[in-house]
Amino acid sequence: MLGKTHFFIGISTALAVLQPQSVPVLVTGISAAAVGSVISDIDSGTSQAHQEADKVMAVTVSVIGLMLFLEYKFHLGIYERLMKNSSIMRVLTGGILFLIICTYGKDQPHRSFMHSLVAGFMLTCCVNIVYPDAGPYFAVAFLSHLALDLLNYKRVKIFWPLKKGYSLRFCSADGWVNRLLLWLGPIALAAELIFSAPAVRLVDRILSIF
Numbered sequence: 001m002l003g004k005t006h007f008f009i010g011i012s013t014a015l016a017v018l019q020p021q022s023v024p025v026l027v028t029g030i031s032a033a034a035v036g037s038v039i040s041d042i043d044s045g046t047s048q049a050h051q052e053a054d055k056v057m058a059v060t061v062s063v064i065g066l067m068l069f070l071e072y073k074f075h076l077g078i079y080e081r082l083m084k085n086s087s088i089m090r091v092l093t094g095g096i097l098f099l100i101i102c103t104y105g106k107d108q109p110h111r112s113f114m115h116s117l118v119a120g121f122m123l124t125c126c127v128n129i130v131y132p133d134a135g136p137y138f139a140v141a142f143l144s145h146l147a148l149d150l151l152n153y154k155r156v157k158i159f160w161p162l163k164k165g166y167s168l169r170f171c172s173a174d175g176w177v178n179r180l181l182l183w184l185g186p187i188a189l190a191a192e193l194i195f196s197a198p199a200v201r202l203v204d205r206i207l208s209i210f
Helices: 003-018 023-042 047-074 078-085 088-106 117-130 132-150 176-194 197-209
Strands: none
Touching: 003 023, 003 132, 003 176, 023 047, 023 078, 023 088, 023 117, 023 132, 047 078, 088 117, 117 132
Protein backbone atom coordinates (compact mmCIF):
# COMPACT_ATOMS: atom_id res chain seq x y z
CA MET A 1 0.00 0.00 0.00
CA LEU A 2 1.01 3.63 -0.37
CA GLY A 3 2.39 5.81 2.41
CA LYS A 4 -0.78 7.79 3.18
CA THR A 5 -2.78 4.59 3.53
CA HIS A 6 -0.24 3.10 5.93
CA PHE A 7 -0.26 6.34 7.93
CA PHE A 8 -4.00 6.52 8.56
CA ILE A 9 -4.61 2.79 8.92
CA GLY A 10 -1.65 2.40 11.27
CA ILE A 11 -2.80 5.15 13.63
CA SER A 12 -6.46 4.16 13.58
CA THR A 13 -5.60 0.49 14.18
CA ALA A 14 -3.35 1.33 17.12
CA LEU A 15 -6.02 3.52 18.73
CA ALA A 16 -8.71 0.90 18.17
CA VAL A 17 -6.63 -1.88 19.70
CA LEU A 18 -5.08 0.00 22.63
CA GLN A 19 -7.82 2.50 23.60
CA PRO A 20 -5.80 5.34 25.23
CA GLN A 21 -7.42 6.62 28.41
CA SER A 22 -5.69 9.97 28.93
CA VAL A 23 -4.59 12.94 26.84
CA PRO A 24 -0.83 12.34 27.34
CA VAL A 25 -1.18 8.69 26.31
CA LEU A 26 -3.43 9.65 23.38
CA VAL A 27 -0.93 12.17 22.00
CA THR A 28 2.00 9.84 22.64
CA GLY A 29 0.14 6.92 21.08
CA ILE A 30 -0.76 8.84 17.93
CA SER A 31 2.83 10.05 17.57
CA ALA A 32 4.34 6.59 18.06
CA ALA A 33 1.80 4.98 15.75
CA ALA A 34 2.43 7.60 13.07
CA VAL A 35 6.13 6.74 13.05
CA GLY A 36 5.53 2.99 13.32
CA SER A 37 3.07 3.05 10.44
CA VAL A 38 5.56 4.37 7.89
CA ILE A 39 9.07 3.63 9.18
CA SER A 40 9.26 0.34 7.24
CA ASP A 41 9.36 2.25 3.96
CA ILE A 42 12.68 3.83 4.86
CA ASP A 43 14.31 0.90 3.05
CA SER A 44 15.54 1.61 -0.45
CA GLY A 45 16.69 0.02 -3.68
CA THR A 46 15.23 2.22 -6.40
CA SER A 47 14.95 5.95 -6.94
CA GLN A 48 11.27 5.78 -6.04
CA ALA A 49 12.11 3.98 -2.81
CA HIS A 50 14.66 6.68 -1.99
CA GLN A 51 11.90 9.25 -2.40
CA GLU A 52 9.70 7.21 -0.06
CA ALA A 53 12.55 7.11 2.45
CA ASP A 54 12.80 10.89 2.35
CA LYS A 55 9.04 11.16 2.95
CA VAL A 56 9.26 8.76 5.90
CA MET A 57 12.04 10.80 7.47
CA ALA A 58 10.03 13.99 6.98
CA VAL A 59 6.96 12.42 8.60
CA THR A 60 9.03 11.11 11.52
CA VAL A 61 10.69 14.45 12.21
CA SER A 62 7.40 16.33 11.81
CA VAL A 63 5.55 14.03 14.22
CA ILE A 64 8.24 14.31 16.88
CA GLY A 65 8.36 18.09 16.43
CA LEU A 66 4.57 18.37 16.73
CA MET A 67 4.52 16.26 19.88
CA LEU A 68 7.24 18.44 21.44
CA PHE A 69 5.30 21.59 20.49
CA LEU A 70 2.06 20.30 22.02
CA GLU A 71 3.88 19.35 25.21
CA TYR A 72 5.55 22.77 25.41
CA LYS A 73 2.39 24.72 24.58
CA PHE A 74 -0.23 22.81 26.56
CA HIS A 75 1.83 21.02 29.23
CA LEU A 76 0.17 17.68 28.57
CA GLY A 77 2.34 15.82 31.06
CA ILE A 78 4.26 13.80 28.49
CA TYR A 79 7.64 14.98 29.80
CA GLU A 80 6.70 14.13 33.39
CA ARG A 81 5.61 10.62 32.37
CA LEU A 82 8.78 10.23 30.32
CA MET A 83 11.05 11.16 33.24
CA LYS A 84 9.02 8.99 35.62
CA ASN A 85 9.38 5.87 33.47
CA SER A 86 12.71 6.61 31.80
CA SER A 87 15.89 8.68 32.08
CA ILE A 88 18.17 10.78 29.89
CA MET A 89 20.53 7.82 29.49
CA ARG A 90 17.67 5.55 28.42
CA VAL A 91 16.39 8.15 25.95
CA LEU A 92 19.85 8.52 24.41
CA THR A 93 20.45 4.77 24.33
CA GLY A 94 17.10 3.93 22.76
CA GLY A 95 17.31 6.83 20.31
CA ILE A 96 20.81 5.93 19.13
CA LEU A 97 19.94 2.25 18.72
CA PHE A 98 16.79 3.20 16.78
CA LEU A 99 18.85 5.35 14.41
CA ILE A 100 21.45 2.61 13.94
CA ILE A 101 18.77 0.08 12.99
CA CYS A 102 17.11 2.52 10.58
CA THR A 103 20.47 3.44 9.02
CA TYR A 104 21.13 -0.23 8.36
CA GLY A 105 17.60 -0.83 7.10
CA LYS A 106 17.66 2.17 4.77
CA ASP A 107 20.29 0.47 2.62
CA GLN A 108 18.53 -2.91 2.45
CA PRO A 109 16.31 -4.06 -0.43
CA HIS A 110 12.72 -2.92 -0.30
CA ARG A 111 10.38 -5.18 1.71
CA SER A 112 13.20 -7.14 3.30
CA PHE A 113 14.72 -6.31 6.71
CA MET A 114 12.60 -3.23 7.46
CA HIS A 115 9.47 -5.21 6.60
CA SER A 116 10.29 -8.09 8.94
CA LEU A 117 9.16 -9.18 12.39
CA VAL A 118 12.79 -8.98 13.49
CA ALA A 119 13.01 -5.28 12.63
CA GLY A 120 9.64 -4.65 14.27
CA PHE A 121 10.78 -6.34 17.48
CA MET A 122 14.11 -4.49 17.55
CA LEU A 123 12.60 -1.08 16.86
CA THR A 124 9.81 -1.62 19.39
CA CYS A 125 12.42 -2.49 22.01
CA CYS A 126 14.18 0.80 21.23
CA VAL A 127 10.93 2.72 21.61
CA ASN A 128 10.22 0.93 24.90
CA ILE A 129 13.63 1.94 26.20
CA VAL A 130 12.91 5.58 25.40
CA TYR A 131 9.24 5.71 26.45
CA PRO A 132 7.38 2.54 27.53
CA ASP A 133 3.94 4.12 26.95
CA ALA A 134 4.73 4.52 23.25
CA GLY A 135 5.99 0.99 22.55
CA PRO A 136 2.65 -0.82 22.10
CA TYR A 137 1.31 1.87 19.74
CA PHE A 138 4.47 1.72 17.63
CA ALA A 139 4.30 -2.09 17.50
CA VAL A 140 0.64 -2.28 16.43
CA ALA A 141 1.14 0.32 13.70
CA PHE A 142 4.30 -1.44 12.47
CA LEU A 143 2.44 -4.75 12.27
CA SER A 144 -0.42 -3.09 10.40
CA HIS A 145 2.10 -1.98 7.77
CA LEU A 146 3.32 -5.54 7.31
CA ALA A 147 -0.24 -6.87 7.14
CA LEU A 148 -1.24 -4.39 4.44
CA ASP A 149 1.86 -5.06 2.36
CA LEU A 150 1.24 -8.81 2.52
CA LEU A 151 -1.96 -8.17 0.54
CA ASN A 152 0.07 -6.90 -2.43
CA TYR A 153 1.63 -8.83 -5.29
CA LYS A 154 5.25 -8.11 -4.34
CA ARG A 155 6.67 -10.53 -1.79
CA VAL A 156 7.52 -9.40 1.74
CA LYS A 157 10.38 -11.04 3.65
CA ILE A 158 8.44 -10.95 6.88
CA PHE A 159 10.58 -13.72 8.40
CA TRP A 160 13.92 -12.13 7.48
CA PRO A 161 16.75 -13.27 7.54
CA LEU A 162 15.07 -16.17 5.75
CA LYS A 163 15.24 -15.47 2.03
CA LYS A 164 11.70 -16.54 1.20
CA GLY A 165 9.14 -13.78 0.78
CA TYR A 166 5.37 -14.02 1.18
CA SER A 167 2.46 -12.42 -0.61
CA LEU A 168 -1.29 -13.01 -0.57
CA ARG A 169 -1.51 -11.53 -4.08
CA PHE A 170 -4.86 -9.95 -3.30
CA CYS A 171 -4.35 -6.47 -4.76
CA SER A 172 -1.82 -4.04 -6.17
CA ALA A 173 -0.15 -1.46 -3.95
CA ASP A 174 -1.94 1.46 -5.62
CA GLY A 175 -5.19 -0.21 -6.70
CA TRP A 176 -8.79 0.00 -5.54
CA VAL A 177 -8.12 -1.55 -2.12
CA ASN A 178 -5.54 1.14 -1.40
CA ARG A 179 -7.99 3.85 -2.47
CA LEU A 180 -10.76 2.34 -0.33
CA LEU A 181 -8.54 2.14 2.76
CA LEU A 182 -7.26 5.65 2.14
CA TRP A 183 -10.89 6.81 2.25
CA LEU A 184 -11.87 4.73 5.28
CA GLY A 185 -8.72 5.38 7.32
CA PRO A 186 -9.24 9.09 8.05
CA ILE A 187 -12.93 8.47 8.82
CA ALA A 188 -12.05 5.75 11.32
CA LEU A 189 -9.35 7.93 12.88
CA ALA A 190 -11.69 10.90 13.24
CA ALA A 191 -14.36 8.70 14.86
CA GLU A 192 -11.83 7.22 17.28
CA LEU A 193 -10.63 10.68 18.31
CA ILE A 194 -14.17 11.96 18.81
CA PHE A 195 -15.22 8.97 20.89
CA SER A 196 -11.93 8.45 22.72
CA ALA A 197 -12.01 8.43 26.51
CA PRO A 198 -10.23 11.81 26.83
CA ALA A 199 -12.65 13.44 24.36
CA VAL A 200 -15.71 11.96 26.09
CA ARG A 201 -14.52 13.21 29.48
CA LEU A 202 -13.92 16.66 28.01
CA VAL A 203 -17.44 16.79 26.57
CA ASP A 204 -18.90 15.62 29.90
CA ARG A 205 -16.97 18.35 31.69
CA ILE A 206 -18.26 21.00 29.28
CA LEU A 207 -21.87 19.76 29.57
CA SER A 208 -21.67 19.73 33.35
CA ILE A 209 -21.07 23.48 33.30
CA PHE A 210 -24.54 23.97 31.82
